[in-house]
Structure formats: structure tokens, C-alpha cells
Amino acid sequence: xxxxxxxxxxxxxxxxxxxxxxxxxxxxxxxxxxxxxxxxxxxxxxxxxxxxxxxxxxxxxxxxxxxxxxxxxxxxxxxxxxxxxxxxxxxxxxxxxxxxxxxxxxxxxxxxxxxxxxxxxxxxxxxxxxxxxxxxxxxxxxxxxxxxxxxxxxxxxxxxxxxxxxxxxxxxxxxxxxxxxxxxxxxxxxxxxxxxxxxxxxxxxxxxxxxxxxxxxxxxxxxxxxxxxxxxxxxxxxxxxxxxxxxxxxxxxxxxxxxxxxxxxxxxxxxxxxxxxxxxxxxxxxxxxxxxxxxxxxxxxxxxxxxxxxxxxxxxxxxxxxxxxxxxxxxxxxxxxxxxxxxxxxxxxxxxxxxxxxxxxxxxxxxxxxxxxxxxxxxxxxxxxxxxxxxxxxxxxxxx
Numbered sequence: 565x566x567x568x569x570x571x572x573x574x575x576x577x578x579x580x581x582x583x584x585x586x587x588x589x590x591x592x593x594x595x596x597x598x599x600x601x602x603x604x605x606x607x608x609x610x611x612x613x614x615x616x617x618x619x620x621x622x623x624x625x626x627x628x629x630x631x632x633x634x635x636x637x638x639x640x641x642x643x644x645x646x647x648x649x650x651x652x653x654x655x656x657x658x659x660x661x662x663x664x665x666x667x668x669x670x671x672x673x674x675x676x677x678x679x680x681x682x683x684x685x686x687x688x689x690x691x692x693x694x695x696x697x698x699x700x701x702x703x704x705x706x707x708x709x710x711x712x713x714x715x716x717x718x719x720x721x722x723x724x725x726x727x728x729x730x731x732x733x734x735x736x737x738x739x740x741x742x743x744x745x746x747x748x749x750x751x752x753x754x755x756x757x758x759x760x761x762x763x764x765x766x767x768x769x770x771x772x773x774x775x776x777x778x779x780x781x782x783x784x785x786x787x788x789x790x791x792x793x794x795x796x797x798x799x800x801x802x803x804x805x806x807x808x809x810x811x812x813x814x815x816x817x818x819x820x821x822x823x824x825x826x827x828x829x830x831x832x833x834x835x836x837x838x839x840x841x842x843x844x845x846x847x848x849x850x851x852x853x854x855x856x857x858x859x860x861x862x863x864x865x866x867x868x869x870x871x872x873x874x875x876x877x878x879x880x881x882x883x884x885x886x887x888x889x890x891x892x893x894x895x896x897x898x899x900x901x902x903x904x905x906x907x908x909x910x911x912x913x914x915x916x917x918x919x920x921x922x923x924x925x926x927x928x929x930x931x932x933x934x935x936x937x938x939x940x941x942x943x944x945x946x947x948x949x950x951x952x953x954x955x956x957x958x959x960x961x962x963x964x
Contacts, residue, residue: 566644568617569637575606575868581633582606583664584626593621601639604632606664606868619643629670664694672700684740693748738833749895754935757890758944762951764906765925766959767791778963782848786963789880790850792903793823795953796878797843799946806946807875809896810937824874824894825854827861828883836894837861838874848963881930882906888928898937901950904928927954 572582585603589595600612601621620642626632665673665683673683678700686703688695735743767788775786800807800821807818823842827835837857839845845853860866877894882905891902904927911924931947 566642567622568619568641568643570601570613570615570639570641572604572632572634572636572638573613574634575611579606579634579868581631582611583631583666583670584628584638586628587624589621591621591623595619595621595641611868613638615641617641617643631666666694666696668697669695669700672697672704676704678704680737684737685744687744736831736833738829738835742834745895746892749892752895753893753898755890755893755932756935756938756940756943757930757932758940758947759888760929760931760944760947760951762927762929762954763911763924764788764927764954764957767954767957768906768925770957770959773959774963778851782852784851784855786851787854788906789825789854789878789903790847791954791957792878792880793825793839793842793850793854794847795950795957796823796876796901797821798953799949800876801843802949803942803946805942806899806933806938808898808937809875810898810934811896815937818875820873820875822873822875824877824897825857826877826879826891826894826900827858829862835861835866835871836874836877837866837870838872840873846963851963876900878903882927888930891930891932893932893934898934899943899946900932901947902930902932904930 575582582604583606585605587602589599589601595601595615595618597616597618598614600614602613604611604613621639622642623640624638625640626638632638669683672678673680683695683700686695686699687693688699690696690699771786771788778784778786804817807821809816809818820841821843823839824836825839827837829835837860839850839853839857842850857866857870860870874894874897876897877891877900879891879900879902881889881891881902885905886902887904887907889902889904891900893900906925906927908923909926910921911926912919913922913924929947929951931943931950933943933946935943
């Protein structure tokens with residue numbers, strides 16, 4: 565039988581290692597192609613690595629809680645197949661929004677009976693907000709201190725909620741991480757929000773006119789998000805200081821435009837897939853990639869690198885029937901735009917022949933930005949720039 569070295573696949577430019585969580589097969593077990601062999605954790609997501617061949621798990625090269633480098637062999641498989649190297653994207657599946665923990669932290673958590681969901685709530689002070697030994701020991705100290713002060717709290721809480729017909733539901737892992745990220749962003753950035761109204765009548769009419777033929781010819785549903793992304797990209801090119809991040813007292817200018825799309829999941833949680841090099845796509849290309857990313861986000865099929873590297877984020881709050889809002893910046897970015905609900909409104913229309921009243925499709929853009937580095941001239945001006953591009957949209961634009 566031939567030997568096959570199972571390697572840790574690449575999972576994005578910023579991910580260099582992963583921790584082995586647990587093996588699902590024992591040495592000597594027979595395995596089939598695409599059987600899941602091992603669960604791993606990175607600082608972005610938890611992943612599962614499956615077997616690319618039929619055979620036997622001959623030897624594990626890493627144990628649970630050990631850290632492996634990307635590209636290193638983590639197991640040796642025996643197979644009678646004549647195999648080739650499979651594409652990395654085919655050998656692991658992803659469950660989004662996970663967090664990295666060192667073997668030491670995991671060991672302490674195991675000994676102290678801290679669940680993974682509880683571990684996710686601990687604030688980290690290490691690199692990329694990772695939980696350090698000091699962080700988890702501090703958490704344990706405060707937890708024990710609280711228990712001493714109120715030893716019968718759990719019994720009291722259960723009794724109280726039973727009497728008052730209430731139910732306690734623990735946050736799931738993703739919700740805890742989202743809560744932590746939102747608080748972190750508020751603590752880091754000085755949030756300011758500007759609001760602009762835009763007339764999108766031309767866009768609505770254009771979509772209504774071609775959406776059926778477009779879907780028939782391409783198989784893709786024509787949503788307006790592609791137009792919003794295109795207009796945001798144009799505005800970023802005009803005002804590139806929106807496309808930055810902050811490191812201490814240094815401003816980092818981003819050469820690439822990577823647009824994040826805040827996406828609501830069926831369970832109510834949130835994830836932000838990223839359109840890499842969004843300025844390189846045609847309008848039709850944006851339709852296709854946006855539909856694909858959102859579809860796979862909602863079915864937990866995104867790869868780790870597809871949620872990384874965003875430089876600016878858009879949130880479609882109009883899909884919830886909201887007019888405007890104050891979105892929270894997705895760190896380490898410095899701005900985020902919320903797209904509100906499109907409404908028909910009576911409006912004053914100015915023409916060379918005079919003003920008259922007409923029905924127009926209007927939308928509010930809510931632009932939150934980091935006042936540490938972006939003042940109202942740029943932050944409010946950017947929102948107005950996006951609105952102008954929306955209003956100038958050519959209703960004769962060909963997308964196919």
C-alpha cells in the first residue's frame with residue numbers, strides 16, 4: 565500500500581497555524597474518501613479535515629491540543645489508490661466565526677470545567693485578542709469570587725424565573741463572539757453616523773425592466789446590492805482615505821478594495837463574507853459573487869479566508885424593513901454603511917421647465933465612521949458621494 569501524507573491546508577493569508585481539537589478516527593481505522601478525520605481550530609473558524617483517499621489511518625502526527633503549521637503533515641494514511649494532490653478547498657469544511665485558543669488555555673479550561681461556549685466569553689488581551697494564561701486565570705478568580713458572594717445564585721435564579729414565567733437561554737457561540745466584537749469596536753472607535761437620502765428611481769426601474777430576462781439568461785437573481793457595491797467602490801476610489809485602518813497612531817492605507825457584506829443567518833446570527841478586489845468585477849460579476857457568498861454564508865459553507873481581509877463593510881438593513889440606523893464598525897475597518905428600505909415618496913422634481921411633484925423611489929444611507937481619523941467632511945462627504953453615484957445610475961446600463 566502507498567502512503568499519503570495528510571497536510572494541514574492553507575486557510576487564508578493571515579492563518580499560519582491551527583490547533584488540533586480532536587481526532588474522529590483512531591490509528592488503524594479504515595477510512596473512506598471524504599470521511600472527516602480531525603477537527604481543527606484557527607483564530608477565525610473551526611474546520612474539519614476530511615480524507616482525500618480510501619484507506620487506513622496509519623499514524624497521527626499530532627495529538628489533541630497540539631499546534632500544527634499550515635502545510636505540515638498531520639497524519640499518514642495508507643491507500644491502494646493512485647492519488648494526486650487534491651485542491652485544498654476540497655479537504656476541509658468550515659463552520660464560521662470561531663476563535664483560537666492555545667493548548668495551555670485549553671488545558672486550564674478543561675481542568676476547571678469551563679465549556680467552549682463559556683470560554684468564548686472571556687476577554688482576551690493577547691495577540692489578535694487571544695485569551696492568554698493571565699486572562700483565563702483572572703476570569704477564574706473573578707468567577708470564584710462571585711460564587712463565594714452569592715453561592716445560591718443559580719437556585720435563586722431558577723426559582724425566580726419559574727415563578728415569573730421566564731426562561732433563560734444561553735447565547736450560542738457565534739452570538740457571544742458577535743457581542744464581544746461589537747463591544748470591542750465601540751471601545752476602540754469613536755463612532756459618528758451621518759445620514760443621506762438618495763433617489764434610486766432609475767435603479768429600481770432598470771431592475772424591474774430586466775430582472776426576469778437576466779435570471780432566465782444567467783440563472784442568477786438580480787438584486788440591487790450589486791449596484792450599491794459598485795457605487796460604494798466608485799466612491800472609495802474618489803475618497804480613498806475611507807479605505808484605511810488604524811494601528812496605534814499610524815494610519816494604514818489599503819491599496820485593495822475588499823467589500824464585506826453583513827449577512828443575517830437563518831438562526832439570527834451575523835457573518836460578514838468579503839468580496840475580494842471588488843473593483844475588479846463588472847456589474848454582472850458582482851451579482852454572481854454576491855449571490856454565491858450570501859448563499860454559502862447562510863448554509864455555513866464559507867471558507868475561512870472568505871470572511872477575512874475586508875476594508876469596508878455594507879449592511880442591508882432595508883431587508884428588515886428599517887429606514888436608517890447607526891451600524892457598528894467592523895474592526896479593524898474605520899467605516900460601515902447601512903442601506904435602508906426603498907420607499908415611494910412624493911418629491912419635488914426640479915427641471916429646466918420648473919418644479920413639479922412626482923413619485924420617486926428614495927432610500928436612506930447611514931454612514932458610521934471612526935472619528936479618530938475621519939471627520940464629518942470626509943465621513944459625510946463619502947455618504948453623499950455614494951448617493952450621487954446611485955442617482956446618476958444609467959437606467960440603460962447593460963449587465964449581460
